[in-house]
Amino acid sequence: MTDYGEEQRNELEAIESIYPDSFTVLSEDPVSFTITVASDAGENDETVEATLKFTYVEKYPDEPPLYEIYSQENLDEADVQDILSLLQQQAEENLGMVMIFTLVTAVQEKLNQIVDQIKNRREEEKRRKEKEAEEAEKVAFQGTVVTIENFLSWKAKFEQEMAELKRKKQKEEEQSGKAKLTGKQLFERDHNLDTSDIQFLEDAANSVEVDESLFQDMDDLDLEEDDPDFDPVGLGSDED
Secondary structure: OOOHHHHHHHHHHHHHHHOOOOEEEEEEOOEEEEEEEEOOOOHHHOOOEEEEEEEOOOOOOOOOOEEEEEEEEOOOHHHHHHHHHHHHHHHHHOOOOOOHHHHHHHHHHHHHHHHHHHHHHHHHHHHHHHHHHHHHHHHHHHOOOOOHHHHHHHHHHHHHHHHHHHHHHHHHHHHHOOOOOOHHHHHHHOHHHHHHHHHHHHHHHHOOOOOHHHOOOHHHOOOOOOOOOOOOOOOOOOOO
16 A cells, blocks of 8 residues: 555655755645746846746646746746646656656756747847838839729829818919909900900000110211102102
8 A cells, every 4th residue: 555645755755855946844744845946047147947836646646746936937828828738738647756856857848948939038038129210211212103993093192182172272262352264364354455465565566666866967977968769757758
C-alpha cells in the first residue's frame, strides 16, 4: 500500500532545498505552497514571471495536484492559458510519480519561450511600421495613380465646387446691388452700342486741329510759285 503522506513529505523537503528563495508554504493541511519562477533576461533585461500554487490531494502522486497561477508579471491572458494547458499535460503524463519539479521546470522553459516570442513580436512590429512608413513615403512621392474612376469622381467634385462658388458670387453681387452684366447682355440692352465705334471715329475726325506754328514760315521757303502744277499745301486741285 502506497504511503502518500511520506512521498509528499519527502518531495516537499526536496523542493524546498531546490527553490530556497522562491518556495513558500501556505498551509500544512492540506499541504499547499507556492514556487515563483522567472524567465532568463530577454531584450532590455526584460523578464516574465509566474508564481505557481500547488496543493496536494490525498492520493497524490497517483492523482495530479491542484495547481493555479497565483500571480504573474508581464504575461498576457493567452500566455496564462498556455501555461495552464502545459501544467495539465505534464501532470497527466507523470501520474504515479512525484512531479512538482517536472511541472516547475516545464513552466520555466515556457517562460523563456514567451520572452523570445515577445522579442520576435516587437521585431515584427518594428518591421511592419518601417514598411508602412516606406509605403507612405512612396505613395507621397509618386502621387495618386489616375484611373477613369477617380478622375470622374474628381471632375464631378470639382464642377460641383465651381458651381457653388459661382452661385455664391452671383448672390453676393445681387445683394450688393452691383451685379455686372456680360458684354452680350449690355449689347442686348443698348442697340446703339453697335454704332458707337463708328460715331466715335467720325467725331474724332471732325475735331482734328492743325497747329500751324509747327511749320516754317511759308514766305521763307524758296518755292516756284509760277509753276502752274505747284501745290503749296499738297492737297491737290479741286478738279481731282
